[in-house]
Amino acid sequence: MNFSFRRHARPLMPGLLTLAWAAAAWAAPADTRLEPVVVTPTRTPVPLREVLSDVTVLEREDLQRRGAVGVADVLRAVPGIEMNRSGGMAGTTSVFIRGGDTRFTAVMVDGVRVDSQSTGGATWEAIPLSQIERIEIVRGPASAVYGSDAISGVVHIFTRRGAPGLRGDAGVVAGAFNTVTGDAGISGGTGPFDFAVSGQTARSDGFNARPAGNPDRDGHVSNGGSGRFGLALGEAHRLEASFLRSHVDAQCDVSGVTDDHCVHDLDTARVAWSARFVPEWTSLVSFGQSDDHYETGPSAYITDTRVRTTTWQNDVQLGSHGFNVTVEHREDQLENTGLLGAPIQDRTLASLALGYGWRNAGRAVQVNVRHDEESDFGSATTGTVAAGADIAAGWRVHASVGNAFRAPTLYQRFSDSGPSAGQPALKAERSSSNIELALKHRAGAFDSSITAYRNRVADLIIYGAPGTCVSTWGCYGNVGRATLQGLTLATVFAHEGLRVAGSIDLQSPKNADTGRVLARRARRHATLDVQQELGDTTVGMQWIAASKRFDRETTDTVLPGYAVVNLDLSHRLSNEWRLQARIDNFFDRKYQTAGGFNTEPQAAYVGVRWTPSR
Template identity: 45%
Template sequence: MLSSSLRLARPSMAARVALPCARVSALSVLTVAALAAATTAQAQSSANQLDQVVVTATRMPQRLGDVLADFTVITRAEIERQAFGGLADLLVNAGCVEVSRTGGPTSTTSLFLRGADNRHTVLLVDGVRVDSQATGGAAWNTIPLAQIERVEVLKGPASAVYGSDAIGGVIQVFTRRSDGPLRADVGLAAGSQGTVKLEAAVRGGTKTFDHAASLSVERSSGFNATNEKSTFSYVPDRDGYRRANGSLRLGAEVSSGHRLSLVALKNRTDSQYDGSRSKPLVDDHAITNTTAARLAWDAQWSRDLRTELSLGEGRDAYETTPSVYQTETRIRSLALNGSYQLGGGHQLNGLVEHRENRLDNAGLRGGPSSSGTQTGVALGHIARWTPALQTQLHVRADDDSEFGVANTGTAAVGYAVSPNLRLMGSVGTAFRAPTLYQRGSVYGPDLSKPGVAALQPERGQNLELGLRFSQEALSVTATAYRNRITELIVFGQAGACSSEFGCYENVARARLQGLHVDAQYGLGDWQLSASVDAQSPKDVDSGKLLARRSKLFGTLRAQTKLGAFTVGGGVQASGQRYDNASNTTPLAGYAIVNLDAQYALQRDLKLSLNLDNAFNRVYQVANGYNTAPRSVMLGLRWSPAL
């Protein structure tokens, strides 16, 4: 009963396609690789990655080694190894998510984090929430690689920290920045399907002032995204795209311990799609504009007290042409976040946040616009009771202008059995408020009809257990989870609304359970990594797998240095899934191989070569839609000091 949300809030919009990769035999290799890494006895010395500072887990700076959750950090070095696609492709390559898509990298895209639906994962860009109140979920296809410095992925419910939407997890993108000497970064790449990319950035700074700015453009002739099995449309032509984006970051220390920062970005994508079988010569386009801006004041009042006051706005605008459809979501937020060190290993976190959501859409009953507010208050307690025992407790109350108060909480504990092995466990609740479109469109409940009730928030209850082993260059994490989601909103039968085609209603239940294993190992100049997800995302009432989610998927990667060369390769793998909620249209498992190489021509000049889908695997992950064929990209990057 639960399916991936559609980018267009219209029943005629094409279904999305799931992306990742592999034959069941390849998945067996991944599983063996991950378990082998977990039992390897020898490890070479390397930097301790657990010492790096992250912020997404608690909204305050924290050592990665102190995070009591399933957490992934993707660095700039990993980002530069990938030549194709954008944020969604990066997350797939890192083994974090499954993805559905209706064509090339800029076409409508949604994510499945731990099997949760697209609308159940929060996207933040430098702390700014990006979402659509039309159907729910972020425009993942608009975030290009050129803007990204780092990505943090928090898996599991996080509404006690972030409020509405974080049933599946939180993904935060941090744009490029620098506090070192002034540097430029220029990249040029060209490859298959007529793809050309140009990137330019400048960044630098001192303790008192830092700045970074970037621009990038990309265009591609694309490939034929649909085939004869498409139930929506099929036109035998190439479906290309164009995108352009820019970002600006400024930071200044106005006095000792007090810092102001400004972040602004804009992304635009223009994607061709097959709009109608009856009009094969019409050039249909889907255009998405995403903007985000945030002004923040970070203040260190004393050694123990720190606060951050921020004002942010995110916009998501989507339109199609020549068929006319337009929708725009605006989210404004004002937040005061702070932490206080109590001493003895105890820290208190506090948050007050107000968010205003606005939707402009012609399909709304009460007019072309609708709005709503959410005000949240949160408290957190982070403690290290002994060198071995840690706890974290977060509680939050959100007051929604439509349905009232939603209370959420998360409790986590970590215990170090030895210096190299830590056990973790947590329980938590989460919610997702109905979107303004679900509430106020012709498909939303008509409260003037007898017996019709307003939509209620979707609810999640999660339990998970994990372990983390690290010894020098060897790191292994394993997390088992069980997330029950109730009051799921689906597009059901007519009757409760003014539309004869169907209505939104709270009727579905889902159970998301599984095991995630992730391992990294360094052996001399070799870096090995593997991830495996064995999961069972099911509709509780029917017992069927949720559409376009497999029971088993994963990644395997190896990389090494050969003089001035850095070469690597990876496998993306996925088992069988089903194209529909009734599980009557199976899609076979498959695997694709991606290869990459970099050559340092000079210290600041690098040549790169990427070969994706190296064996030109022809596969389908959604009925009626093609995926990218073998693709080659040659790039040159120059990063001089200025």
């Protein structure tokens, strides 16, 4: 990669100077932080410091700061992630991890795979932010653990879970565009039983996201809920059931007429049994199902995706050696009136995954291999080898190499509607080689990292000119290659009520055939997040910046770069009541993440949250 300071780093100087000020203003005290534990990188609990992947964890406090905005708005402030939205606050949303397409990210909700077999990838606008307790983000290919979809990374979303005692929680927020949101939940546990149930509702008149083609406001209404229930059968066995429900009815700009509506429903459910037959062996059997429904009107279009996954996971720990054997069966089903020959198409994937991990005295090795056998397009074998070591006090290095794949969607293979047609013989998109090298440093209140990566993707599926398919308009085909490479610098400083987190991404996600940067991906993007506790009040500032981007690979339309500042405040009124306020896009910057669609102008919101003592 050929990056120059003048071209790539100079526009980011405001954020760099703020980070430098924070570093100079505070001494580095002794490190007394508790180490969080994550499960997503290997499907087994591992202390975050020992993980051989590029991982970020977002807790509920991080999510509540963003109020009524969606999950993708929170993720865009995470290193290595970009977001674009076509429409209002509930419009079609894409998330790019390390420059990869939105369909290259595997998304889980409480262990349930969420996907669309029409567009490919999760429908981010349908995931309710208020129901989430924690998000674990893994950057980099993970098909050796999760199979199809995980070419660029994995996002695992966890809803609330019960704990001993009884606790309630409720909040309401109101503000710009006549926006009102509310959520409430209750959780607890007694004896062997624990539970957590919550619900949310929201409405907004929205703003005019597409003034050139559709003069109406793009508002939305939404509601939903989630629940998790657990029952311990002695010390060695546990039964758990969970569900999530989300309904979004958004005004959108599909056909160009006034008052187009896009309705999106997302449902997930899971039952699981975990057991420890002997101290060294843990077993987990689970069945999960997700249903994704999308419908537009008055221009009628309906598509339904169902994903069913049955998993049997076994973990054996023998001293410093860990072994994993996972057997998985997945069923994908798409119902769409534009499918060739039949309105319903389906397929199955049978998988066997093996893992080995060794951790001892600051050194670690992780090896994963997985074989997926698909009922139609064939098979895929993926693997990852990673190693890491402490090289000096506070310094750690890790490296990995691996591959990944994304199975073609059922729509890409069997569609026959209007201007597009599928190709039943499509091959899977494949990350043929991903190389990653990271250096991490921890000293007192500072936790910093620099990560370099290169991910080569072959057999990209694109929509192109008419070919051998039945359509005279155009066909899907395996005709593309991409190289996703870049450098991520991130740091966090936390001391005595001040927290400063910043990141800079210098990346080159290119079409390897044409040399053009992939659509809507910036060569440079950065974030800065500052929080300061002042007694009962906490104030915060978030700065998000991105350089110019091409709106599409096939045109020279450029979306200018931008920098947005958001402000937030939280004030404790009492032990149970908290006042919350925020201003999004404080300087009212006008910018676009998708051509022709405006983003949210300056908007203020205020609310209260009630959290009674246990």
